[in-house]
Amino acid sequence: MIADTVREVVLGDGGMRLERVAEQVAERVRERLAARRAEVAIDARFPERRPAPVSGVPTEEISTLHGRASASARGTRRLVGVSATGMTTSPYVQSVILARARERLAASGFSAERIDRVVAAVPVATHSQLSLGTLHLGCPEGSALDFDAADLLAVVEAAMASEIFELMKRSDEAAVVERAHRRPRRVEDCVAGIVAGAVQRFPDAPGDVFVAAAQRDIETIHGHDVVAERAGLLGDLRHELATGRPVERRASLRAWLEGGER
Numbered sequence: 001m002i003a004d005t006v007r008e009v010v011l012g013d014g015g016m017r018l019e020r021v022a023e024q025v026a027e028r029v030r031e032r033l034a035a036r037r038a039e040v041a042i043d044a045r046f047p048e049r050r051p052a053p054v055s056g057v058p059t060e061e062i063s064t065l066h067g068r069a070s071a072s073a074r075g076t077r078r079l080v081g082v083s084a085t086g087m088t089t090s091p092y093v094q095s096v097i098l099a100r101a102r103e104r105l106a107a108s109g110f111s112a113e114r115i116d117r118v119v120a121a122v123p124v125a126t127h128s129q130l131s132l133g134t135l136h137l138g139c140p141e142g143s144a145l146d147f148d149a150a151d152l153l154a155v156v157e158a159a160m161a162s163e164i165f166e167l168m169k170r171s172d173e174a175a176v177v178e179r180a181h182r183r184p185r186r187v188e189d190c191v192a193g194i195v196a197g198a199v200q201r202f203p204d205a206p207g208d209v210f211v212a213a214a215q216r217d218i219e220t221i222h223g224h225d226v227v228a229e230r231a232g233l234l235g236d237l238r239h240e241l242a243t244g245r246p247v248e249r250r251a252s253l254r255a256w257l258e259g260g261e262r
Helices: 002-012 018-033 091-107 112-121 149-159 170-182 187-201 234-243 253-257
Strands: 037-051 058-072 075-089 128-139 210-218 226-233
Touching (some): 018 037, 018 058, 037 149, 075 187, 075 210, 075 253, 091 112, 128 170, 128 187, 128 253, 149 187, 187 210, 187 226, 187 234, 210 234, 226 234
Antiparallel strands (some): 128 210
């Protein structure tokens, strides 16, 4: 029965957004099973063609599109999300290496002014990680609002130290590494950047839109990964960024889908 419902929705509505497919499937399953609530999650890999940063070599980047919906007696909540891979670089290690480099240059007779010029011209080493950023935006019951996945993808990628590319010349590789080392980011910096990017990119979206940001670093010098997350209503996040005061009301993706905020 569930397989038949999915087939009806997908084959009957060509070109429908992923989250809208999840919405219709959840509503039909709930109706046919006479259930209190039905939840559907769909993930799809999608390509985006773009040029490499220096050579312009065409490359195809693969990201993940998420569509989720939760249907209940009071209506259907739906989420659209994207996950993209990029780089992060450690500001902590970079600051230690920079301090040591300054000491060595000073011991070799470089003046403070010349040391500053060297540091400004040469990117300072640090360790880098492959990193996965995710952004979900949720629409409450009765909302007709839709978000473009390309906008969400731009927010996620801009929050990381650098984008990465499948196909690059050496000049592209150098540009990506230098960019990442000139703007080091931790996972919590990326999450803060995703939240701020969502607030800035969707200034006219209603305050009851749900926002969930997450970042996972696949560590290179540790045996564990590092994860940061943040979620809340768009209106609360706007207020927090405008005033600098954290809001007391917290949210999670699971609680929001089930109809609550906490």
